Amino acid sequence: MQTQFVLDDVVTVLGPDGVADPATDPKLPGETAVKLFKHMLFTRLLDERLVLLQRQGRIGFHIGSLGEEACILGPAAALGDDDWIWPCYREFGALLLRGMPLQTYLDNMYGNANDAVKGRQMPDHYSGRPYKFGSVSSPIGTQITQAVGFSWAAKMKGDPSVSLVFFGEGATSSSEFHNGMNFAGVYKTPTVFLCRNNGWAISVPAANQTASQTFAQKAFAYGMTAVRADGNDLLAMIKVTRDAIERGRRGEGPTLIEAITHRLSGHSTSDDPKAYRNEAEMAAERAKDPMPRMRAYVVAQGLWDDTQEKAWTEQVDGEIKRAVEAAEKAPAPALHTMFEDVYATQPWHLAEQQAEAERAPRPAGHGGGGGGH
Amino acid sequence: MPQMNMVQAINDALRLELKRDPRVVLLGEDIGKVGGVFRVTQDLYKEFGADRVIDTPLSEGGIIGAAIGMALYGLRPVPEIQFSDFIFPAFDQIVSELAKFRYRSGGEFPAKMVIRTPVGGGIRGGHYHSQSPEAYFIHTPGLKVVCPSNPYDAKGLLLAALRDDDPVMFFEPKRVYRAARSEVPEGDYTVPLSQAKVVRPGQHVTVLAWGAMLYEAIEAANQAAAQGVDTEVIDLRTLWPVDIDTIVASVKKTGRVVVVHEAPKTCGFGAELIALINEKAFLHLEAPPVRVTGYDTPFPYTLEMDYLPLAGRILPALIETARY
Ligand SMILES: Cc1ncc(C[n+]2csc(CCOP(=O)(O)OP(=O)(O)O)c2C)c(N)n1
Ligand SMILES: [Mg+2]
Numbered sequence: 001m002q003t004q005f006v007l008d009d010v011v012t013v014l015g016p017d018g019v020a021d022p023a024t025d026p027k028l029p030g031e032t033a034v035k036l037f038k039h040m041l042f043t044r045l046l047d048e049r050l051v052l053l054q055r056q057g058r059i060g061f062h063i064g065s066l067g068e069e070a071c072i073l074g075p076a077a078a079l080g081d082d083d084w085i086w087p088c089y090r091e092f093g094a095l096l097l098r099g100m101p102l103q104t105y106l107d108n109m110y111g112n113a114n115d116a117v118k119g120r121q122m123p124d125h126y127s128g129r130p131y132k133f134g135s136v137s138s139p140i141g142t143q144i145t146q147a148v149g150f151s152w153a154a155k156m157k158g159d160p161s162v163s164l165v166f167f168g169e170g171a172t173s174s175s176e177f178h179n180g181m182n183f184a185g186v187y188k189t190p191t192v193f194l195c196r197n198n199g200w201a202i203s204v205p206a207a208n209q210t211a212s213q214t215f216a217q218k219a220f221a222y223g224m225t226a227v228r229a230d231g232n233d234l235l236a237m238i239k240v241t242r243d244a245i246e247r248g249r250r251g252e253g254p255t256l257i258e259a260i261t262h263r264l265s266g267h268s269t270s271d272d273p274k275a276y277r278n279e280a281e282m283a284a285e286r287a288k289d290p291m292p293r294m295r296a297y298v299v300a301q302g303l304w305d306d307t308q309e310k311a312w313t314e315q316v317d318g319e320i321k322r323a324v325e326a327a328e329k330a331p332a333p334a335l336h337t338m339f340e341d342v343y344a345t346q347p348w349h350l351a352e353q354q355a356e357a358e359r360a361p362r363p364a365g366h367g368g369g370g371g372g373h
Numbered sequence: 374m375p376q377m378n379m380v381q382a383i384n385d386a387l388r389l390e391l392k393r394d395p396r397v398v399l400l401g402e403d404i405g406k407v408g409g410v411f412r413v414t415q416d417l418y419k420e421f422g423a424d425r426v427i428d429t430p431l432s433e434g435g436i437i438g439a440a441i442g443m444a445l446y447g448l449r450p451v452p453e454i455q456f457s458d459f460i461f462p463a464f465d466q467i468v469s470e471l472a473k474f475r476y477r478s479g480g481e482f483p484a485k486m487v488i489r490t491p492v493g494g495g496i497r498g499g500h501y502h503s504q505s506p507e508a509y510f511i512h513t514p515g516l517k518v519v520c521p522s523n524p525y526d527a528k529g530l531l532l533a534a535l536r537d538d539d540p541v542m543f544f545e546p547k548r549v550y551r552a553a554r555s556e557v558p559e560g561d562y563t564v565p566l567s568q569a570k571v572v573r574p575g576q577h578v579t580v581l582a583w584g585a586m587l588y589e590a591i592e593a594a595n596q597a598a599a600q601g602v603d604t605e606v607i608d609l610r611t612l613w614p615v616d617i618d619t620i621v622a623s624v625k626k627t628g629r630v631v632v633v634h635e636a637p638k639t640c641g642f643g644a645e646l647i648a649l650i651n652e653k654a655f656l657h658l659e660a661p662p663v664r665v666t667g668y669d670t671p672f673p674y675t676l677e678m679d680y681l682p683l684a685g686r687i688l689p690a691l692i693e694t695a696r697y
Contacts, residue, residue, distance in 0.1 A: 060497040060674075111675035119675030122499030138501030139459055140431055173430035175462060201431050203407035209430045275407045338668065338676050349639065353668045361685040363678040 006213045010228045010260060013235035018296025026239040030303050036077055036234060037298045040069045040291055041309070042316050043093035046102075049320050050109065054269040058328065059109050061123045065090045067232070067264030068196055070290035073097055074237025075164055075194050075257075078245060086134040086147035086165040089124055090196070094166075098131035106323045112330035118341075119333040141167060141174030144193070148180045151248070152189040162190040162248040164241070169258075170201025172218065173209050181256070185222035190248030192241060193219075193256040196231060198263040199285075203276040219256035231259030232290040235297070262288060335362075374556040379549055382524035382557045383413050383489070386531040387451065389561060391421050394449060397535070400427040400436055401453030410455055411491060411550055433463035437488070441471055444484040449535065454490040457544060458501040464509075471540050472515035487534045492520065492544040493585050493635050494667075495681055499674040505584075505636035505667070510542045511613040511645065517566060518612040520544040522587040524555045526610055529564030537566055546584035553588075569616035571623065575605035577695045578629040581620065581646055583609045586633045586682060593687035602695040612642060620646070621653050628659035629694045633682050638666040660697035665690045 013024045028036070043065060050062040065072050068090060076085060076094035085094055092105060104116060108126045111119035117127050117135075127135035134143060147165035154161045171177055172195060184191045195215050199206050212218060219226035225247060229240040237259060244255035262285035266273045273282075298304035339346065339354040346354075377385065390397050399414060405428035408415030418426040429436050433454055440450035454460045460467070467488070474484040494503030510516050517539050521527040527545070534541040572587070573594055582590035587608050594604035605623050609615060624630050630650055632643035643664040650662055665682040673680050 120500070120671065120673050122497070122502070122674050125499060138499075139461070170431040173432045173435065175432065175434050201402070202410065203403045203405075204428050204431070208428055270410070332675050335676065335679060338670055338673050338679065342670050350669060353638070357668065357679060360679070360689075363681075363683050363685055 007216045007226055007228045010230055011236050011240050012230040012233055013239055014233045014293050014297055016293060016296070018293060018300045020235055020297065024236065024239050026235055026242060028235070028238070030301060032077075033298055033301065034303045036073060037294050037304060038312055039093065039097050040073055040234065040294055041312060043069050043073065043096070044291060045313065045316050046092075046320055049324075051265070051269060053109075053324065059123055060111075061269055062109070063089050063124050063268040064265055065093055067262045067285065067289060068198055069093055070234040070294065071194070071196050071231035071237050071259035071261045072166070074234045075166075075192070075241040078238045078241035079162070079164060080245070082132070082161045083245065084132045084134070084147075084150060084161060084163045086143040086150070086163055087136055088143065088166045088168060088171070088196070089136050089138070091166050092124060092126070095126060095128050095131060095133050098128065098133055100126070100128050100131050100133070102319060103323045103326060106327040107330065110327040110330065111333070112327060113333045114327075114330045115333065118337045120338075141171040141176030143167065144171065144174075144176045144180035145183065148184045148189050148191050151191045152183070152187050155187075155190055160249055162192060162245045164192040164194055164245075166194050166196065168201060169195055169197040169199075169206050169215050170204065170209055171195075172215055181218065181222040181224070184254040185224050188251065188253035190251075191254040192244040192248060193254060194241070195256065195258045196261055197258050198261050200263055200267070202267040202271060214258060216256055216258035224253055225255040226258070227255060228258045228260065231261030232288050232293065234290060234294045261290075264289065374558055376554050377524045377557040378551050378554050379521070379524045379527045379545065380411060380413050380551060382528040383531055383545065384415055384417070385557065386528040386535075387414065387417060388420065390532060390535050391417065391425060393561075394535075396447060396449040397451060398425050398427065398443065398448055399451045399453065400429050400440060402429060402431055402436075402455050404428060404453050409453060411547065413489070413545070414453070433459055433461075434466055437463035437466040437471065440486050441466060441474070441484050444486050445474075445482055450486045451535070452486060452488050454488060456498075456502050457490040457492045457506050458504045460490060460506060467510070467516070468513050472513045475539075476515060483538060484540060485538055487531070487541045487543050489543045489545060491547040491550070493546045493548055494672055494677050495548040495585060497674065497677070500671050503672040503677065505544075505634065507542070507544055507612055508636055508640060508642050511642055515540065517541045517614065518544070519566065519610065520546065520584045520612055521610060522546065522549065522584055522608050523553050524557050526564050526570075528557055529562050530566065530610060532561065533563040533566050536563070541566075544584065548585040549588075564610070567611045567614050567616050569610055569619040570608045571605060571619065572608050573604065573606035575603040575627070577603045577627055578631060578691055579605045579607060579620075579623040579627045580631045580633060580687070580691065581607050581609060582633040583612060584635070586635055589682065589684045589687055590633050592684035593691055596684065596688050597691040597695070600692055602692055604691055615646070615649075617649060617653065620650065624650050624654045625657045628657050629697065630658075630662045631665060631687065631690045631694055632662065633665045633687055635667045635681060637669045638664055639669050641666055660694045663690050663694050
C-alpha cells in the first residue's frame with residue numbers, strides 16, 4: 001500500500017472532555033460557540049420530535065441527522081453569507097441555521113398549503129433559495145455535479161461565492177460523484193465536497209462501497225486537496241471547512257472533506273436497523289455523540305450551564321409544539337397547485353387536465369405510513 | 374395451497390430459481406443481509422451466500438453494467454433497482470447496451486437478465502418513490518416489460534421471465550406488495566409472458582389495466598354494473614410484447630375501450646394501446662377510446678390520490694364511454 005495516497009490524519013479539535021487543541025482550534029467567539037451549541041440542541045430536539053410525529057402517523061416520513069449534527073452544522077457555520085449549500089437530505093439543521101423559519105420547515109414536513117414547495121415533495125425535501133440553500137432531490141448524488149456547475153459559473157462571473165455540497169459516503173459510488181470531482185478538478189471550481197461518512201448507506205456498510213482505505217484519498221486521483229476530519233467534532237468541522245472555503249476563494253480549487261461520523265438512528269423512519277446492526281456497536285457509537293462533546297466545551301468555557309439548558313429546552317419544546325399545531329391546522333394545497341410550475345406558463349394540455357381534475361370526484365386523503373427511503 | 378402476498382410470492386420464485394439454476398445471481402442495493410428495503414429478497418442471502426445475493430455499491434449504472442457483463446459470460450443476473458425512480462442512472466446501460474446487445478452483435482452476444490424494480494405510487498413516496506416509467510422501456514426495442522397485479526401471477530411471471538431468453542423489465546407494483554394475498558402453489562409453475570387475462574368478462578365496454586390500477590378498474594367496473602354498464606376488465610400482465618389478440622377480441626366485442634395507467638398521459642403506454650386498437654379494430658369502435666391516467670405533472674406528494682386514476686375517476690369514463 002502506498003501510504004502517501006492514504007490520509008492517516010484525522011483533524012480533531014475537541015477532546016471528549018471538551019478541551020480544544022490550541023493548534024487547530026478555530027477560536028470561535030463565545031457568543032458563536034453558544035449559538036451553535038444551542039442550534040445543535042435545537043436540531044436534536046426537533047429531530048426526536050419528528051420521529052415521534054411519524055410514529056404517531058402525523059407526518060409521513062422523516063430522515064434525520066441524529067449523531068451527524070456536528071458535520072452538518074459545522075460546515076454550514078463556516079460559510080460566508082454569500083456562499084451556497086447544496087444539500088443531500090439530512091441537512092435540515094443547516095437550513096434552519098441559515099435562517100429558514102421553523103414554521104416553514106414544518107409546513108414542508110406536513111406538505112400543507114403553506115409549504116414553500118406546495119406539498120409536491122416528500123417530507124424533508126425542502127428548497128431554500130432565500131437561504132442560499134438548494135432543493136433536495138431523492139436520487140443519490142445528483143446535487144454533486146450541480147454544485148460544481150454552480151460554483152464554476154460563480155467563478156466565471158468573478159463572484160467570490162463558494163459552494164458546499166453535502167453527500168453521504170454511499171454517494172461516492174455514484175457516477176455523479178466521479179463526474180463532479182473530475183469537473184471540479186479540471187476547472188478548479190470553488191467547491192467544497194463534504195462527504196458525511198456515517199458508516200452506512202441504509203444497510204450497506206461503508207466497506208462495501210469502496211476498496212480505498214479512506215474516502216478522502218479519492219481526491220488525489222482528481223487532483224484536488226483532501227482532508228479527513230472528526231465529523232463528531234463541531235470545531236474540527238468548522239476548522240477544515242473554513243480552510244477549504246478560503247482555498248476555494250483564493251482560486252486554489254476544490255477540496256474533498258471526509259467527515260467521520262455515525263448515524264445514531266435508522267436510515268430514516270422507514271428503516272429498522274436491528275436487521276443489520278448490533279447493539280454493542282451502536283452503543284460504542286452513541287458514546288461518541290457530538291452533542292455532549294460540544295456541551296463539555298461550552299460548559300468548560302463558562303458559557304453554558306444546566307439552568308440555561310433547561311430553559312432553552314423548554315423554549316424549543318414550546319416553539320416546536322406551536323409550529324406543529326399551526327402546520328397541522330393548515331389545509332392541504334389546493335388542487336390547481338398540482339398543475340402549476342410544470343412549465344413557466346401552463347400549456348393547453350395541462351389547462352385541460354386541470355379542468356378535468358377539478359370536475360373529478362375528490363378521493364379520501366391518504367393516511368399513515370411513508371413510503372420513501 | 375399456501376396464501377402469500379406478492380413480496381412472499383416473488384421471494385419464493387427467486388428462491389426456487391436460485392436453487393434450480395446455478396447461473397442465477399441477485400445483485401442490488403440492500404438486497405443481502407437486510408433482504409431489500411421491501412424485504413423481497415429476505416433470507417436469500419442467508420441461504421445462498423454473498424456470492425449469489427450481492428449487496429453492491431450505490432450505483433445503478435454499475436449494477437446494470439456489471440450485470441450485462443455477467444450475462445455475456447453466461448450467468449443469469451437478476452439485478453434489483455431499489456425503486457424504479459432510481460433506474461435512470463442505469464438508463465444508458467439498459468437502453469444503449471442491454472436492449473441492443475443481441476441485435477448489434479448479430480446474435481453473438483445475447484444479454485439475458487431480469488431487472489426487478491418496484492413501481493408506482495399511492496404509498497406517500499412523492500416525486501421519487503412513486504413513478505411508473507414503463508413507457509420508456511416499452512419504447513426501447515429489445516426489452517420485454519412485465520407488471521403483475523397479484524401474488525400468483527407475480528411468481529409465475531417471474532419464473533417465466535427468468536427462463537425467457539430476452540432481457541425483461543419486471544415492474545413490481547409496490548402498493549400491492551403486501552395489500553393483496555392469494556393462493557400461490559408451492560412448487561414450480563409459470564404464467565406465460567405475453568398473455569393477458571380477462572379478469573372480469575363484460576359486454577359493454579373494455580377496460581385495460583395492470584399492476585395496482587387493476588384493482589381500481591375492477592372497483593369501477595363493479596360500481597358501473599350498478600348503473601347497468603357491463604365492463605370487461607383485462608389485466609395485461611405483460612405490457613410488451615402485449616397480448617394484442619385478447620385486446621382486439623375484446624374491443625371487437627364491446628366496441629368501446631378505456632385504458633388506465635398511473636404514468637402521465639402523454640406518450641404513456643395508453644397512447645400506444647389506443648393506436649394499436651385504431652389500427653386493428655377501428656371499424657368496430659362505437660366510441661372514442663379514452664385514457665384515465667396520471668396527469669402530465671411530476672408525481673405529487675400530498676395530492677397523490679388526486680393524481681392517481683382511482684376508481685372514482687375511472688367510473689365516469691366507463692359510463693360515458695358505454696353510453697356514447
Ligand atoms: C440513485 C439512487 N439509488 C438509490 C437510492 C435509495 N437510497 C436512498 S438513501 C440511500 C443510501 C445513501 O447512503 P449515503 O450516501 O451514505 O448517505 P446517508 O443516508 O448515509 O446519509 C439509498 C441507497 C436513491 N435515493 N437514489
Ligand atoms: Mg452513509
